[in-house]
Amino acid sequence: MRLPTDPRFIEAVGHTLVYTALSVVLPLIFGTLAAVVFHAKFPFRGFLRAVFIMPMMATPVAIALVWTMMFHPQLGVLNYLLSLVGLPPQLWVFQPSTVIPSLVLVETWQWTPLVMLIVLGGIAAIPTEPYESAQIDGAGPWQMFRYITLPLITPFLFIAAMIRTIDAVKSFDVIFAITQGGPGSASETINLYLYSVAFVYYDLGYGSAIAVIFFALIVALAGVLLHLRSRTLWTEIGGGA
């Protein structure tokens, strides 16, 4: 029972929760917007959709490597882009206070496409009649999105949120390849701490204990989301009457 008093573990839980919350919410917002755009018809739509999903298909270690170069404080292209719009240069992943937001930026860039695909499936399933009658009633595009699209894609948003939560909690490749949990332990999540304990210090027993707690946490998060989902469906049925 070392876990509850292990300060590094508690810190890792905190990092995991912050990282996960941001890495669920941001891809969900951008993915939904992207799905609305991709639902429209335009030339080269198939090819552009393929390009759009490239970040999630590409080898994570390879893209992490390039992001590390882009984050470089002196030579990185990100600070150059910031200077173009008049913003001061950042230290990105090289300083504790900005390391998690920087990693979330990578995670969001990488996984917004998955949310887009799920939500796009949801939008495609909506019949056209509600939009037609709304148009007759004089509704604008925002009103149609807010009062027709959004309620009807809610179940898909929940599925996307659940998958995103599970994957963000487990996130390993990108964090490990860019920061190895550093600087210090400022971006060490539970998964990275588990790796260190089990395969750097070779304390496989303690590692197993962390793995069990970690798995329980993931199941609990998935359970909470499933519970929320059933409640929304209930209110939808109730509100629809």
Added chain:
Amino acid sequence: MNIRAILGKIGLAAAVLVIVSPAILFFLWMASLSIKFEVDNAAYPPVFIPDHFAWKNYADVVASNRFLTYFKNSLIVTGGATALAMLVGVPAGYGIARMAAHKSAIVILIARITPGLSYLIPLFLLFQWLGLLGTLVPQIIIHLVVTVPIVIWIMIGYFETTPIELEEAAVIDGATRWQVFRHVALPVARPGLAVAFILAVIFSWNNFVFGIVLAGRETRTLPVAVYNMISFDQLSWGPLAAAALIVTFPVLLLTVFAQRQIVAGLTAGAVKGG
């Protein structure tokens, strides 16, 4: 066309541009880094298209660090894990779909939820005890954790949508269960086989966490080899970016040419994942 329609078209084009530019710019910048000499990679302001192309970055990567060995390792691990997964997963998916065994389908989901590292602790000890750690066998076996659930999950979806009447007709004609599967169900589900195969290949090829624990000097797969290059030459960005691009290029190519299958597979897996 009136002005509103034209404005709408321009707005849509702008929105599409904004949405795809992070991906496009990133991969273009990756390509740019990989063909520049160090002088250009260290230049400020950054150079996008250099005066001289450093194709030798690619030649250096292929020639150095036993890159071809690692490439071969990746091919064997991904090929082995995908072939085994198809062999086991396709009949398993058929069985689950036809028996309507939804509980066993949930077991597959648990495999999707479990963090990869928690498989590694017991299996690492097992492989050590069996003395397999110097070979590629442990990696092929553990990659099954990635490939088998993908194949089963996608095949359940495809077999559930193929009409059962065809199979009943075959049974009436005297076909055995195996013949029904081999000659009726399998040909009908061929698009599903392609989807399952492509996704299993990609996710096995990309896998990093299993290799970093299980691979020795001789048994690294490409992602692990690329990661190890970082510590060796911290400052030669050109060859590093070239190596990264070589590793991920097959996947990017597949994404463009098989995007319909990939999108179908991802959405089926994801939507059913709820």
